Every structure is written in structure tokens, then in C-alpha cells.
Amino acid sequence: MKELQFDAVVIGGGAAGMAAALELERSGCSAAILEREDHLGGILMQCIHNGFGLQEFNEELTGPEFAGRFIEKIKSTGIPVYLNTTVISLRSEGSAGQNHKELFCVSPDQGVMKISARAVVLSMGCRERNRGNVRIPGSRPAGVFTAGLAQRLVNIEGYIPGKEVVIIGSGDIGLIMARRMTWVGCKVKAVVEIMPYPAGLTRNIVQCLKDFDIPLYLSSQTTNIFGNDRVEGVEVTPMENGAMVPEKKFRIDCDTVLLSVGLVPENELSKEAGVELNSATGGPLVDAGLMTNVEGIFACGNVLHVHDLVDYVAEEARLAGSFAANWLRGGHPCMQVRLKAGPSIRYVNPGKLNPQGGNKIFMRSLIVKNDATLELKIGARVIKTLKQRHVQPSEMITVELGPKDFENVSLNAESTLEFSLA
Numbered sequence: 206m207k208e209l210q211f212d213a214v215v216i217g218g219g220a221a222g223m224a225a226a227l228e229l230e231r232s233g234c235s236a237a238i239l240e241r242e243d244h245l246g247g248i249l250m251q252c253i254h255n256g257f258g259l260q261e262f263n264e265e266l267t268g269p270e271f272a273g274r275f276i277e278k279i280k281s282t283g284i285p286v287y288l289n290t291t292v293i294s295l296r297s298e299g300s301a302g303q304n305h306k307e308l309f310c311v312s313p314d315q316g317v318m319k320i321s322a323r324a325v326v327l328s329m330g331c332r333e334r335n336r337g338n339v340r341i342p343g344s345r346p347a348g349v350f351t352a353g354l355a356q357r358l359v360n361i362e363g364y365i366p367g368k369e370v371v372i373i374g375s376g377d378i379g380l381i382m383a384r385r386m387t388w389v390g391c392k393v394k395a396v397v398e399i400m401p402y403p404a405g406l407t408r409n410i411v412q413c414l415k416d417f418d419i420p421l422y423l424s425s426q427t428t429n430i431f432g433n434d435r436v437e438g439v440e441v442t443p444m445e446n447g448a449m450v451p452e453k454k455f456r457i458d459c460d461t462v463l464l465s466v467g468l469v470p471e472n473e474l475s476k477e478a479g480v481e482l483n484s485a486t487g488g489p490l491v492d493a494g495l496m497t498n499v500e501g502i503f504a505c506g507n508v509l510h511v512h513d514l515v516d517y518v519a520e521e522a523r524l525a526g527s528f529a530a531n532w533l534r535g536g537h538p539c540m541q542v543r544l545k546a547g548p549s550i551r552y553v554n555p556g557k558l559n560p561q562g563g564n565k566i567f568m569r570s571l572i573v574k575n576d577a578t579l580e581l582k583i584g585a586r587v588i589k590t591l592k593q594r595h596v597q598p599s600e601m602i603t604v605e606l607g608p609k610d611f612e613n614v615s616l617n618a619e620s621t622l623e624f625s626l627a
Contacts, residue, residue, distance in 0.1 A: 219247025221506025228526025246272030343430035367461025379465020547625030
């Protein structure tokens with residue numbers, strides 16, 4: 206069995222993993238990337254549409270182009286990359302404060318490997334929710350795909366999964382696939398969304414649905430999938446005031462159903478390692494340094510919480526790499542303030558902030574509103590208000606906070622900063 210040792214190991218070779226590894230290397234730490242696929246870049250390699258990189262590179266790129274920028278940087282540094290490598294075990298060894306991480310991996314090229322590292326950065330991304338997760342009734346005919354799988358079939362494998370398509374859920378991948386399926390000659394009959402508002406970015410609603418006259422049914426639930434050998438159609442039941450209205454149900458004939466019903470952070474390995482998860486996001490609970498409850502294990506990107514822009518993923522991952530490098534040198538925030546999601550906020554990430562340093566806070570709204578006000582308060586005292594031109598659950602809200610925001614504010618170990626929208 207091959208045994209290797211590094212200062213840090215990054216699990217996952219997508220945008221988050223590469224950005225974190227580059228930051229670790231820049232900080233003088235030895236780091237390796239472990240990737241279970243046969244290439245770096247993750248899901249970006251099948252996202253051939255543009256719209257990536259506007260913040261990261263100040264230009265509009267396709268997914269492969271965005272990934273390619275990072276891949277070239279990885280190659281130029283000589284950071285060890287182990288492709289086709291699956292981590293099957295992650296555990297801590299040694300006493301508190303002096304432990305190291307032990308990873309067991311399998312690879313057709315390397316066989317079984319044992320890797321020791323003082324720090325680990327989790328960047329395994331996320332996975333799609335499937336039909337079983339949303340419990341759509343009906344038999345199990347051919348022609349039901351997740352939107353991401355359909356994207357891979359069309360863009361990578363060169364297969365068209367069907368001719369007449371209904372997309373369930375208005376997540377961004379589903380919206381993009383509505384346009385893509387239209388471009389390859391399919392008829393997209395409808396996008397059906399259970400919520401009263403779209404789940405995807407506004408720009409995707411406009412560019413992928415409105416530009417192609419694809420109907421979007423909001424407040425509508427898919428209540429059956431018809432067909433035995435192959436999908437023949439779906440039943441859609443409108444909702445009013447949160448309740449289904451059976452007398453208004455209707456059928457849409459189709460031979461293919463694509464599911465775009467949400468993403469789930471990929472954290473099976475995290476749970477095995479003892480990492481505590483956030484029930485609101487499905488990702489790890491992390492502190493101001495993006496470190497989990499397990500000392501030396503950090504998390505970033507879609508494994509931490511599902512982002513709407515890969516540019517945010519790269520930015521957060523650089524922070525994780527920097528924090529991990531600082532921790533390896535013996536540094537970590539001494540004073541941390543807990544963060545809390547208040548009224549109309551679904552979650553706040555990370556779970557704590559460092560009032561003596563810079564902080565980038567990510568959160569999601571529970572409401573759709575124009576001219577909203579984001580309020581930050583400790584106890585009954587409002588310390589900051591921020592105007593938001595428009596908020597909706599599909600678009601992330603970001604806030605940067607630093608020492609100046611906490612001048613003349615009395616803080617202690619019990620302080621909690623609450624975020625709310627009105």
C-alpha cells in the first residue's frame with residue numbers, strides 16, 4: 206500500500222478544490238488534490254453554456270473555459286493531482302490539538318493509498334435530488350432523468366434523451382436544459398414549479414424560457430407520471446393558497462421528464478469523519494475560519510452550501526485555503542461571534558464571524574421582495590442596515606463585514622449577530 210504525506214489534502218477537484226489547493230500552495234503548504242473523476246473541473250466540464258467568470262475573471266466564459274483557467278494554474282504549480290481516486294475513509298488520529306488526518310483511497314492507477322495530512326479541505330460539491338426525494342407517484346418508465354444527467358448525455362456523450370420534454374422544477378440546471386433541449390431539436394412542453402416563484406436565477410428565466418416561449422407553470426405540483434415502458438405524459442395539479450386544487454388538474458403529453466428539484470451537498474464522507482451538519486443547508490457547520498467542528502477539517506463550495514454562481518465558489522474556496530494555511534501555522538480567530546438567521550432568512554454561512562478580521566457572509570432569503578432592508582442586530586441593538594434592490598430565494602445575498610462595523614459594540618463569547626429581512 207502506497208503511503209503519502211502532505212500538509213493538507215483537498216478532496217474534490219472542481220472549482221472549489223482547485224481554488225483552495227492553489228491558495229494552500231501559495232501560502233507555502235504542501236497540498237494534494239484527490240478527484241474521483243478522470244479529469245479536473247467537476248461539473249463545469251459539462252456546462253458548455255456561457256455566463257461563468259464575470260466576477261472571477263471579468264469576462265463571460267463557458268464552464269470548461271472557467272475550469273480550464275484553474276487547471277492551467279494547477280499544472281503550472283506542480284500540485285499533485287490524483288485522478289480516478291475515491292476517498293473511502295477519513296478519520297482523525299492522535300490526541301486533541303496534535304492529531305492528524307488519515308485518508309484511505311482507492312484508484313485503478315495507484316491501488317490502495319494511505320494519505321496522512323494535518324488538514325483536510327472538503328470540496329466534494331453536491332448531487333441532484335431525484336424522483337425518490339420528491340415522491341412523484343406513478344410507475345417507473347424509461348425517460349425520467351435528472352437535469353444534470355441529461356446535460357451530461359447531451360453535452361458529453363452526444364445522446365438526446367427524448368423528443369417531447371417536461372421539466373419538473375425551475376432550478377438553474379433545468380432552465381438551462383430547457384434551452385439546450387430546444388437547441389437540439391426537442392420540444393419542451395413546459396417547466397412545472399411547485400413554488401409561487403421560480404427557483405432559478407432571473408437571467409435564466411429570461412434567456413432560457415421567455416426567449417423560447419416555453420411555458421412556466423408556477424404554484425403547480427406534478428402529481429403523476431404516466432407510462433409503463435416509456436413516459437407518456439405527466440399530470441399537473443395547480444395549487445391555491447398552498448393547497449392542491451384537484452378539479453383543475455391537467456395532463457401534458459411527453460416522452461421525457463427532466464427533474465430539476467434541487468441540489469444536496471455531498472457529505473457522506475463528512476458524516477463518517479464526525480463533521481456536524483447544518484440542517485438548513487445540508488452542509489457542514491463551520492466557524493469564521495470555515496473550519497468544521499472537527500479540528501483541521503475545513504469546507505467550502507457546494508459541499509458547504511449550494512451556491513448560485515461558481516464565482517462565489519472560487520472566492521469562498523480561496524478563503525478556505527487561506528484559513529487552512531493559517532491554521533497550519535498555528536493561527537485561528539480567538540474571538541468569534543455567532544451568526545443567526547432571523548426573520549425571512551433561510552440560512553447564514555459561515556456560522557460565526559471574526560470581528561477583528563474581514564468576513565464574507567452568504568445567506569438566502571425566504572421571501573421575494575423589491576426594495577427590501579437587510580437588518581443586522583446584536584440583541585436589541587441594530588448595528589447595520591443594508592438596502593437590497595431585490596431579494597428572492599434563488600439568488601444569494603452577500604455581505605462583507607470588518608472591524609469598523611463593530612466599533613463601539615460590546616462583544617463577548619455569548620454575543621449573537623442576527624440577520625433579518627423586511
